[in-house]
Amino acid sequence: xxxxxxxxxxxxxxxxxxxxxxxxxxxxxxxxxxxxxxxxxxxxxxxxxxxxxxxxxxxxxxxxxxxxxxxxxxxxxxxxxxxxxxxxxxxxxxxxxxxxxxxxxxxxxxxxxxxxxxxxxxxxxxxxxxxxxxxxxxxxxxxxxxxxxxxxxxxxxxxxxxxxxxxxxxxxxxxxxxxxxxxxxxxxxxxxxxxxxxxxxxxxxxxxxxxxxxxxxxxxxxxxxxxxxxxxxxxxxxxxxxxxxxxxxxxxxxxxxxxxxxxxxxxxxxxxxxxxxxxxxxxxxxxxxxxxxxxxxxxxxxxxxxxxxxxxxxxxxxxxxxxxxxxxxxxxxxxxxxxxxxxxxxxxxxx
Numbered sequence: 001x002x003x004x005x006x007x008x009x010x011x012x013x014x015x016x017x018x019x020x021x022x023x024x025x026x027x028x029x030x031x032x033x034x035x036x037x038x039x040x041x042x043x044x045x046x047x048x049x050x051x052x053x054x055x056x057x058x059x060x061x062x063x064x065x066x067x068x069x070x071x072x073x074x075x076x077x078x079x080x081x082x083x084x085x086x087x088x089x090x091x092x093x094x095x096x097x098x099x100x101x102x103x104x105x106x107x108x109x110x111x112x113x114x115x116x117x118x119x120x121x122x123x124x125x126x127x128x129x130x131x132x133x134x135x136x137x138x139x140x141x142x143x144x145x146x147x148x149x150x151x152x153x154x155x156x157x158x159x160x161x162x163x164x165x166x167x168x169x170x171x172x173x174x175x176x177x178x179x180x181x182x183x184x185x186x187x188x189x190x191x192x193x194x195x196x197x198x199x200x201x202x203x204x205x206x207x208x209x210x211x212x213x214x215x216x217x218x219x220x221x222x223x224x225x226x227x228x229x230x231x232x233x234x235x236x237x238x239x240x241x242x243x244x245x246x247x248x249x250x251x252x253x254x255x256x257x258x259x260x261x262x263x264x265x266x267x268x269x270x271x272x273x274x275x276x277x278x279x280x281x282x283x284x285x286x287x288x289x290x291x292x293x294x295x296x297x298x299x300x301x302x303x304x305x306x307x308x309x310x311x312x313x314x315x316x317x318x319x320x321x322x323x324x325x326x327x328x329x330x331x332x333x334x335x336x337x338x339x340x341x342x343x344x345x346x347x348x349x350x351x
Contacts, residue, residue: 050116051182052248054109061106061189065099065141072096072158073148087303089154090296093161093289094314098192098281100141100162104134104169105277106185112174127174134170138163154292161288168284172277179248180266184273187240191233191274191321198229226313230320234275237321238328241270245329246336264333271329275322282314 051057072092076085108130115126142159149155173181202225209221245262286293293311297304 050113051109051178051185052251053186053244054106054113054182057182057185057189058103058106058110061099061103061185064189064192065096065103068092068096068099069141069144069148076149076154084299085150086154086292087296087299089158090289090292090307091310093158093292094281094285094310095192095196096158096162097165097285097289098188098278100138100165101169101172101277101281101284102185102188102192103141104137104166105173105181106169106189107137108133108170108173109178109182109185112178116178127171130170130174131167132170134167134173137170138166141166154295157289157292161284164288165281165284168280169277172280176269177262177266179245179262180270180273182248183241183244183270184277186244187237187270187325188274188277190240191237191278191325194233194236195229198232202229226317227320230317231324233317234321234324235328237274237325238271239332241273241325242267242329242332245270245333264330267329267333268326272322272326274325275318275320278318278321279315282311282318285314286311 072089072095075088075092111133112126112130115129142163145155145159145162149158173185205225205228206218206221209224210217245267249262293307297307
């Protein structure tokens with residue numbers, strides 16, 4: 001019996017046909033075997049997002065913390081301070097704590113970026129490294145305070161509270177999205193610098209808002225000056241947060257077009273972040289620095305009233321910065337959104 005073309009012979013055993021992977025060793029157009037296709041990366045194996053410019057933010061934050069520590073030491077150890085060293089320490093404590101909180105977060109971001117460069121990372125490992133970095137920053141700041149300040153109970157309170165703030169800042173940076181955390185650090189640092197620079201404009205603003213010889217006019221002018229400062233600080237924080245996230249999105253798009261872009265909740269959180277950090281710093285001050293605040297308030301009735309008034313003012317400032325910053329960042333993000341593609345098609349069809 002002759003073999004017809006296409007028929008199988010009895011001598012040839014049946015071989016089951018298995019489906020080969022698509023694109024695997026398929027011949028090319030010229031008949032040559034194609035190069036093997038690399039397997040696609042597994043889902044979830046994309047490199048983790050990094051906070052761009054984290055090293056620069058860390059250097060700026062460390063410099064700001066050093067400036068706050070130096071100015072506090074200069075005020076406490078000045079010859080004019082005398083018995084008011086406790087009061088001056090209490091007045092300077094919020095600036096040091098806010099700077100330590102931001103510095104711990106900024107340095108932690110720079111450290112976790114090193115993990116992100118190695119590829120996919122574990123969330124637990126990132127958080128542990130961020131907290132460990134905050135511990136190192138806090139210990140370094142505490143050692144500097146103990147070596148350069150007077151060795152007394154006030155110094156120990158400042159050192160311990162500063163270390164705690166740096167550790168909490170590192171934990172905050174390691175717990176969330178790296179880009180959003182970078183935007184919060186950049187915006188908070190800008191807001192802190194602005195508040196110090198704004199102090200030079202307070203006296204002219206007091207006159208502008210009608211401060212006179214009466215106590216009532218002075219209190220009214222002080223409220224308007226404080227509100228103006230908070231409003232401008234929140235506006236600046238929101239713009240800085242929006243600018244940082246926009247820059248990070250464009251930078252990530254150039255390196256990886258498939259990288260997900262931050263959505264509106266990220267911009268909202270980034271704008272509100274500086275205010276949240278200020279409120280968190282106030283909690284740290286009232287818990288860790290309670291003994292120092294009590295000592296300062298016990299000096300006189302005027303000091304007690306001043307400490308209470310300053311604490312209330314700091315809370316109001318944090319709330320203003322939170323809401324104004326969040327609203328500013330969200331509005332700025334909304335202005336970048338264009339109409340959906342379907343809307344353009346519908347408008348063209350209507351015409």
